[in-house]
Amino acid sequence: xxxxxxxxxxxxxxxxxxxxxxxxxxxxxxxxxxxxxxxxxxxxxxxxxxxxxxxxxxxxxxxxxxxxxxxxxxxxxxxxxxxxxxxxxxxxxxxxxxxxxxxxxxxxxxxxxxxxxxxxxxxxxxxxxxxxxxxxxxxxxxxxxxxxxxxxxxxxxxxxxxxxxxxxxxxxxxxxxxxxxxxxxxxxxxxxxxxxxxxxxxxxxxxxxxxxxxxxxxxxxxxxxxxxxxxxxxxxxxxxxxxxxxxxxxxxxxxxxxxxxxxxxxxxxxxxxxxxxxxxxxxxxxxxxxxxxxxxxxxxxxxxxxxxxxxxxxxxxxxxxxxxxxxxxxxxxxxxxxxxxxxxxxxxxxxxxxxxxxxxxxxxxxxx
Numbered sequence: 001x002x003x004x005x006x007x008x009x010x011x012x013x014x015x016x017x018x019x020x021x022x023x024x025x026x027x028x029x030x031x032x033x034x035x036x037x038x039x040x041x042x043x044x045x046x047x048x049x050x051x052x053x054x055x056x057x058x059x060x061x062x063x064x065x066x067x068x069x070x071x072x073x074x075x076x077x078x079x080x081x082x083x084x085x086x087x088x089x090x091x092x093x094x095x096x097x098x099x100x101x102x103x104x105x106x107x108x109x110x111x112x113x114x115x116x117x118x119x120x121x122x123x124x125x126x127x128x129x130x131x132x133x134x135x136x137x138x139x140x141x142x143x144x145x146x147x148x149x150x151x152x153x154x155x156x157x158x159x160x161x162x163x164x165x166x167x168x169x170x171x172x173x174x175x176x177x178x179x180x181x182x183x184x185x186x187x188x189x190x191x192x193x194x195x196x197x198x199x200x201x202x203x204x205x206x207x208x209x210x211x212x213x214x215x216x217x218x219x220x221x222x223x224x225x226x227x228x229x230x231x232x233x234x235x236x237x238x239x240x241x242x243x244x245x246x247x248x249x250x251x252x253x254x255x256x257x258x259x260x261x262x263x264x265x266x267x268x269x270x271x272x273x274x275x276x277x278x279x280x281x282x283x284x285x286x287x288x289x290x291x292x293x294x295x296x297x298x299x300x301x302x303x304x305x306x307x308x309x310x311x312x313x314x315x316x317x318x319x320x321x322x323x324x325x326x327x328x329x330x331x332x333x334x335x336x337x338x339x340x341x342x343x344x345x346x347x348x349x350x351x352x353x354x355x356x357x358x359x360x361x362x363x364x365x366x367x368x
Contacts, residue, residue, distance in 0.1 A: 018030055022054070023294045024120055024139045025081070027212070028193070041195065041213065042120065047077030054138070055124045059117040059153070067119070067127040081195070083213060083247050115152035115159065117142040141179055154179040161185045190278070192218050192240070192268050195247075199264050199281040204256040208264060215244040220265040223252050229263045229280065242271070257285045291353060297366040300342035304353070304363075307335045309319055314354045317341065325349070341367055 010098040025043035040056060051072035059067045076082045090254025104351040120139040121134045131153035132140060142154030143161065152159050178181055208223060218240030224232040241248050256262075262285060266278035307313050307330045315337065317326035325344055330337045341349075344367055351363040 022082075022120060022122075022138045024141050027118065027141065027143075028194070039213065042076075042082040042084065043080060045080040045082055047076065047078045047080050049080070050074075051076060051078045051082050053122070053124065055121045057119045057121060057127050059119075059127075059134075065190065067132075069124070069126045071124045077247065080247075081247075088225060111182060115142055117153045119153075141183070143179070143183070155182075156180060192216070194266070194268075194278055197278050197281055199283045201257075201283050201285055204257075206257040206262070206264075206285065208252045208254070208281075209250065210245060210266065210278070211249045212241075212244070213247055215241050215248065217243055217271045219269050219271045221250065222269065223254075224265050224267055225254065225258065226263040226265075227258050227260070229282075232265065234267075240268075257283075259285055261285075270326075291361050291363060293351065293363050293365055296368045298341075299368055300340065302339045302341060302351075302365060304330075304337045304339065304351070305335065307337060307353070308355060315339070316352045316354070317344075318350045319344075320348060320354065 022042055022044040024040060026039075026041040028039050028041070042051075042056075051074060054071065054072045055069050057067045057069045059065050070084070072082065072084070074082075118141045119127060119137060121132065122128070122136040122138050125136075140153060140155050142152040142159040152168075154160070154178070158180035160179040160183035192215050193213040195211050195213045197208075199206060199208045201207075210221075212218075219242075220240050221238045222234045223236040223238065225235045226232040235254055236251050236252050238252055257337070261282055263280050263282045265280045268278065269275045269277050291304065293302055293304050296302065305313065312332050313330040315326075315328045316324050317329065317339070319325050326339065326341060328337070329341065339351075346367050349365050349367060351365060352360065353363070354360045
C-alpha cells in the first residue's frame with residue numbers, strides 16, 4: 001500500500017490529472033439501539049484534500065423513500081481517508097453531531113425487501129432519481145437481508161451482504177464495482193478498530209505506522225517482531241488512548257532492525273489484560289543497490305545500471321496517468337539493462353524496478 005501511495009504521489013508531482021478516486025471504504029454498525037458509533041469511512045482522497053463539494057446520501061428500505069443528504073466538510077487525513085460519524089441527538093460526541101436522521105442507522109436485519117443504500121456524490125445536490133447515476137456518482141453501496149429484491153440500488157450483479165446490529169462491520173476487500181463481491185461482513189470486531197497497519201524501511205531503520213477508528217479501553221500496543229513469521233519478540237510499547245471515538249494515528253521506529261526479511265505484528269492489550277493480534281506485515285532489510293539511468297534526459301535508448309546480477313529483476317515504465325507502457329525483465333549475470341523506449345511519446349515517465357521479497361525502487365526519466 002505504501003508503494004502504491006508513493007507511486008501515485010510521484011506521478012502527481014510530474015504534473016498529470018488527478019489519479020485519486022474516492023470510494024466508500026467501510027460501513028460500521030455498532031448496535032441498533034442508539035447508534036452512537038455508526039460511521040462511514042471514505043478513502044481515495046489525496047492527503048489533506050478538501051472534502052467540500054461532495055456529499056454522502058442515504059436512502060432507507062422503502063421503495064418510496066427519498067434520499068437524505070449530508071454535505072461533507074473539512075479535509076481528508078494524511079492517509080487520504082475521511083471518517084464520517086453518524087450521531088443521534090444528544091450523543092455527546094467529540095465532534096458536532098453529524099447525522100442523516102436520528103432514526104437512521106447503518107444496520108439492516110430485515111427481510112430481503114429491506115434495503116439500505118449509501119451514495120457518495122461529487123456534488124451537493126440531493127438525489128431525486130430512484131437510483132443515482134452519471135459522472136458525479138463516485139460510489140454506491142446497497143445492502144439488504146438476502147440477495148435480490150427490486151427496491152435496492154447497488155453496483156454490479158448484486159447488493160452487499162446485510163450488516164446486522166451487535167457490533168458487526170462490513171469492509172471493502174477490493175474494488176470491482178460489484179457490491180456483492182467487494183464487501184464482506186466482519187462479525188464481532190475488536191474493541192480497537194484498526195484501519196491500517198504499514199511498515200517501511202527508512203535508511204537503516206524500520207518505521208511502522210497504524211491508525212484506529214474506534215478504541216474501547218485500549219491500554220497499549222506491543223510491537224512484536226519475528227525473523228521467521230512464527231516466533232515473535234516484543235521490541236517496543238506504545239500507549240493507547242483508552243476509549244476514543246476519534247481517529248488516532250500511531251508510529252513506532254525499530255532502531256535496530258533484523259537483517260533480511262522481518263515480520264511485524266501488533267499485540268493490542270485492553271485495560272483488563274485481554275489482547276488481540278493485528279495482521280502481519282513484513283519488510284526486507286538489506287543493502288540497497290544504487291540504481292542509475294542514463295542518458296537522462298534521453299531520446300530512444302535508456303540504460304539502467306546497478307541491477308542485481310544474481311537474479312532477474314522486473315522493470316515497468318509508467319506514464320503520467322499511471323498506465324504501464326513498457327515491461328521487461330533484466331538478465332541474470334548482468335547489472336545493466338538497455339530499454340528501447342523509442343515508441344513512447346516525449347515526456348516524463350517513472351521506471352519501477354522490482355525484485356524478490358518485496359524489493360522495489362523508482363527512477364524518473366524524461367524522454368525528448
